[in-house]
Amino acid sequence: MREASHVASRTDPKESGGRIMGDSNKPLVEMRGISKRYGGIQALQRVDLDVFLGEVHAVVGDNAAGKSTLVKTLAGAVLKDEGTISFDGQPVEIREPRDAKALGIETVYQDLALADNLDVPANVFLGREATRRGPLAWFLDNRRMEQESRKLLSKLKINIPNIRQQVRFMSGGQRQSIALARCVCFNARIVILDEPTAALGVAETGKVYALIRDMREHGLAVLLISHNLNHVFDNCDRITVLKTGRLVASRRVEATSQDEVLRMIVTGVAENGGQPLRDPTRMAAE
Numbered sequence: 589m590r591e592a593s594h595v596a597s598r599t600d601p602k603e604s605g606g607r608i609m610g611d612s613n614k615p616l617v618e619m620r621g622i623s624k625r626y627g628g629i630q631a632l633q634r635v636d637l638d639v640f641l642g643e644v645h646a647v648v649g650d651n652a653a654g655k656s657t658l659v660k661t662l663a664g665a666v667l668k669d670e671g672t673i674s675f676d677g678q679p680v681e682i683r684e685p686r687d688a689k690a691l692g693i694e695t696v697y698q699d700l701a702l703a704d705n706l707d708v709p710a711n712v713f714l715g716r717e718a719t720r721r722g723p724l725a726w727f728l729d730n731r732r733m734e735q736e737s738r739k740l741l742s743k744l745k746i747n748i749p750n751i752r753q754q755v756r757f758m759s760g761g762q763r764q765s766i767a768l769a770r771c772v773c774f775n776a777r778i779v780i781l782d783e784p785t786a787a788l789g790v791a792e793t794g795k796v797y798a799l800i801r802d803m804r805e806h807g808l809a810v811l812l813i814s815h816n817l818n819h820v821f822d823n824c825d826r827i828t829v830l831k832t833g834r835l836v837a838s839r840r841v842e843a844t845s846q847d848e849v850l851r852m853i854v855t856g857v858a859e860n861g862g863q864p865l866r867d868p869t870r871m872a873a874e
């Protein structure tokens with residue numbers, strides 16, 4: 589379901605196409621001027637974000653920077669007050685999670701959202717019966733789900749010996765992997781992860797990042813929130829820094845450093861070299 593937006597896009601193609609080059613030229617997602625207020629709190633103020641296919645894009649910032657709110661507006665979990673979102677070059681309206689899913693925007697939430705009492709195949713196919721997305725949704729018999737799940741796990745190099753076991757008996761890393769596998773299975777184009785390894789140990793965290801890199805190899809875009817700059821610099825292609833609801837800067841990892849990103853997180857000031865997505869002079873004029 590792709591609805592035409594009634595709001596004219598404020599995106600200037602020259603601006604986003606020329607300056608921010610990803611693995612493909614045009615961003616998959618272009619968010620422009622996203623604002624969100626909760627009562628007296630301006631959680632987001634005219635934030636811009638571009639995400640390209642084949643990139644792992646990290647959103648970083650202090651607590652209350654607006655990271656979760658920003659990705660939730662893309663996931664349809666939060667309704668933005670202002671701003672536009674383009675997907676694949678088309679203006680789209682994302683009002684609820686269903687709208688996002690229909691576009692191929694999948695979210696893995698921190699609580700993982702797996703059904704503990706079900707096995708792996710049932711979790712992989714959970715909730716897909718009604719959506720009718722992807723070729724696999726038509727084959728809901730158990731044998732088929734089990735076969736497809738095995739294929740998927742082996743494709744993603746996820747090692748789960750007994751997939752017919754209830755997932756409650758599985759480790760945090762295995763559960764996170766299953767949640768990620770669901771997204772790949774259903775033809776996601778972008779996967780959103782909010783602190784995916786916050787509850788995991790070192791080894792399991794490594795496996796989840798291996799899976800994230802694998803998703804990039806499969807051509808997906810990954811939008812990831814993380815507090816851990818080591819993880820971000822080891823695994824991500826681009827970093828967007830937010831500070832109290834404002835965009836500080838977006839940088840490719842090779843064009844910045846951990847020190848610089850840390851300073852931008854703390855001060856909220858973009859330093860020389862990179863450019864913020866939005867021209868500050870234009871921002872002042874708006």
Ligand SMILES: Nc1ncnc2c1ncn2[C@@H]1O[C@H](COP(=O)(O)OP(=O)(O)O)[C@@H](O)[C@H]1O
Binds near residue numbers: 630658
């Ligand atoms: N549902 C909500 N109701 C009221 N305030 C909220 C809600 N969600 C977030 N906020 C506020 O919005 C600001 C940004 O929050 P959030 O997006 O969660 O930041 P981050 O993920 O960077 O920590 C914070 O001040 C937070 O308290």
Ligand SMILES: [Mg+2]
Binds near residue numbers: 655656657
């Ligand atoms: Mg958050």
